[in-house]
Amino acid sequence: MSEIAPRIDVHVGDITKLAVDAIVNAANTSLLGGGGVDGAIHRAAGPELLAECRTLNGCKVGDAKLTKGYKLPAHYIIHTVGPVWQGGGKGEAQLLASCYRRSLELAVAKDCRTVAFPAISTGVYRYPKDQATQVAVDTVSAFISQNAVPETVVFCCFDQQTAELYQQALLRLAGA
Ligand code: AR6
Numbered sequence: 001m002s003e004i005a006p007r008i009d010v011h012v013g014d015i016t017k018l019a020v021d022a023i024v025n026a027a028n029t030s031l032l033g034g035g036g037v038d039g040a041i042h043r044a045a046g047p048e049l050l051a052e053c054r055t056l057n058g059c060k061v062g063d064a065k066l067t068k069g070y071k072l073p074a075h076y077i078i079h080t081v082g083p084v085w086q087g088g089g090k091g092e093a094q095l096l097a098s099c100y101r102r103s104l105e106l107a108v109a110k111d112c113r114t115v116a117f118p119a120i121s122t123g124v125y126r127y128p129k130d131q132a133t134q135v136a137v138d139t140v141s142a143f144i145s146q147n148a149v150p151e152t153v154v155f156c157c158f159d160q161q162t163a164e165l166y167q168q169a170l171l172r173l174a175g176a
Helices: 036-045 047-054 092-109 129-146 160-175
Strands: 008-012 022-027 064-068 076-081 114-117 152-157
Touching: 008 129, 008 160, 022 036, 022 092, 036 047, 047 064, 064 092, 076 092, 092 114, 092 129, 129 152, 129 160, 152 160
Parallel strands: 008 152, 022 076, 022 114, 114 152
Antiparallel strands: 064 076
């Protein structure tokens, strides 16, 4: 747990292993699975997840939809669709911020006390990691400062380098 932001935790590891109320999936508009964290979540949750996703009619970029967690330790999966990076002039930052906000709104609706996010859009969708981290930290900290739940938000990073970007962004936030 970070001393700077007591309700924000930076974790290095596989998001499918986290026993939180909800994990967020970096999905695509079909919601029917893919590679990266999406593939890992579908593999770990089992085929019932795909069956529920088929009933959702996809998801727009910047929006989010919720399913059960099935075989995951997490109760729910919040599927959000990040923007594909196109140089930064196509509203990518606003769309990415919307992913974090919409996901948190769905978490609040289910009274989730703990929610874990991957670094949305920073893999296949090529969003520069430092800029994506800033959007994630700014949006989540603004949201939790105005809402009692979630009590804790976890930024689940796949590698140590990404975790350091989050720690740096949290330090900047504390200094602001
Ligand atoms: N746990 C935590 N983080 C992970 C894991 C994991 N198990 N696996 C990967 N990451 P990406 P995107 C990190 O490509 O850029 C899919 O095909 C990874 O290191 O999964 O939003 C979807 O179906 C990276 O930092 O998502 C879409 O088509 C971050 O998760 C498309 O990729 C996001 O990388 C979405 O692309």
